[in-house]
Amino acid sequence: MYRFKSFRLISILTAIFLILSSFFRGYVAYGSIENDEIKKIIKQIFVLKSRAILEQDEELMDLIYDRSKKVGQWAFEYEVKKMKYIKNWSEKQGVTFTSITPNIEIKRIRGKDDQYSVYALCSTEYKYVYEDNKDVDNNFRIGTYHIINIKNINGVWTIIKEWYTDPFADSLNLENIKVDSIKEYILAQGSRDLSNISKRRIDAVAYADKYSGAANDISQGLVYNIKYKNMNPQGGDCANFASQILFEGGKFKKNKTWNYDRDGSRAWANAQGFKDYWVGSGRASVIAYGTYDKVFKASYKLLPGDFVAYVKKGRITHISVVTGSDSKGYALVNCHNTDRHRVPWDLGWSNKSIKFYLVRVHF
Structure with missing residues (x-):
């Protein structure tokens, strides 16, 4: 699905050097680099990472990371694994990604001279088209929270250590799914008319979109609702957010x-x-349960305000709420930890080790 672009090593080194070196020339002699310059460097690194993923360019990804130590090697290997997962998912889905655009909000910078540690939020917009309908763009956003250490090594700023909660971490193997029949079914679908859903469902979606955190449009503020505790440090905020959506937006009463x-x-x-x-309460009922290949057809029954529960090793570990559908009627979801905004419901989850509850909420 991707056209792999192979660059000669010297060409990539030259390109990165020209892009990044302009930000630090002359600063070493004067001590620490100003924060504005570090912000530019970080943003450009994220642009290059996104380009490497879009173009399936492992050589470019290699040059972004310092692999001389284990932490840098591990970070690089994970990005390559994610890159391959996204390629496999796009083949299963029958889509081509046309752009991946990171939008960065930097919260904290520490360091000096040739090494810095940065805490940043990244709202990354992915655009894709279905291979039989390339005139219609689809897009979604994924929000991530990064602690990233960079160092000037031989004139190029590279990542020496990186940590972030990644939305693809739970499922990075689609090779065990028979993609051809799934792709054929998905491409045979058309858009869905969701204009007749109830006002309560509409309001639930509006709340989910407003508080999708780091996945939101950066101009809208990358925030959660401060009325509620952020439960990510306690193990995850997904159910808390889903409950807020159904209470604040959907107007279900507490008990x-x-x-x-x-x-x-x-x-x-x-x-x-x-x-x-x-x-169990009767406020909702199960539409389907099972592995992806068993339930993906039933997913077209999901309506905005319904939810998906993700089962890993026999235990539900995640909840997302349906917020719409794309140009082929494929259900899209919002959630916290990690933050997603109108993302295909199985992206990051669809291998055979994971099962799904597709649940109809009775508004």
């Missing part, structure tokens, strides 16, 4: 089991507890 009062009950804040409550 003794599903409740938030300075903290969330198990049914409110725990992924397994959330699914068990909604299905």
Whole structure:
């Protein structure tokens, strides 16, 4: 699906040097580099990483990381693995990615001279087209939170260490899925008319879009609703966010089991507890359950305001809420940890080791 562009090593080195070296020439003699210059360097590194993923260019990715130590080698290997996953997913889906655009908001910079540590939020917009309908663009955004260490090595700023919670981390192997029949089915679908959904569903989606965190449009602010505790440090905010969507947007009433009062009950804040409550209470019902190849056809029944529960090793580990569909009617979701905004519902999850509950919420 991608046209692999092979660059000669010297050409890539020259290009990166010209792009990045302009930001640090002359600064070593004067001590630390100004923060504005570091911001430019970080943003350009993210642009190059996105380009490497889009073009499936492992050589370019190699030059972004310092692989002389294990932490740099591990970070590089993970990016290559993710790159291959995205290629496999696009083949399964019958799509071509046309652009990957990172938008960076830098929160903190520490360091001096030739080495810096940066904490940044990145809202990355992915655009894709279906191979039989290349005139219609589809897009989604993924938000990530990065701690990234960079160093000037032989005149080029490179990543020596990187940590971030990645949306693809739970499923980086699609080689065990028979993509041909799945692709054929997906390409045979058309767009869905969702204009007749109820106002409560519409309001639920509006809330999900407003508070999609680092996945939001950067001009809208990369924030959660401050009325609620951010539960990512406690293991994840996905169920908490889904509960907010159904309470604040969908106008479902709290009760003794599903409740938030300075903290969330198990049914409110725990992924397994959330699914068990909604299905067990009758407020929702299961449309389908099973591995991706067993449920992907049923996913076209999902409506905005419904939700998907993701099962890993027998336990529900994640919840996302449906917020729309793309040009082929494929369901899109929003969620926290990691932050997603109108993302295809299986992206990052669709190998055979993971199962799904597709759940209809009864508004």
